[in-house]
Amino acid sequence: MTNTAHWIRQTHLFRKDEYQCSACGFLSGKPAAACLHCGAKMKGAKSGRSWVDEMAAFDAIFED
Numbered sequence: 001m002t003n004t005a006h007w008i009r010q011t012h013l014f015r016k017d018e019y020q021c022s023a024c025g026f027l028s029g030k031p032a033a034a035c036l037h038c039g040a041k042m043k044g045a046k047s048g049r050s051w052v053d054e055m056a057a058f059d060a061i062f063e064d
């Protein structure tokens, strides 16, 4: 069985955003292609490619 879900972005004022799986509630530090916990395939909530690009740019800003 292949589930699909999407990341719910949890913004925080003083630390990096987290991404919550809409299927199982797992919190991830970055929006992976699939949930690390339940394995659901992630769909961009908005228009796919631009959403991914936006996330990639956002990660770059906060890269350690």
Ligand SMILES: [Zn+2]
Pocket (backbone or CB within 6 Å): 005, 021, 022, 023, 024, 025, 026, 035, 036, 037, 038, 039, 040
């Ligand atoms: Zn999940």
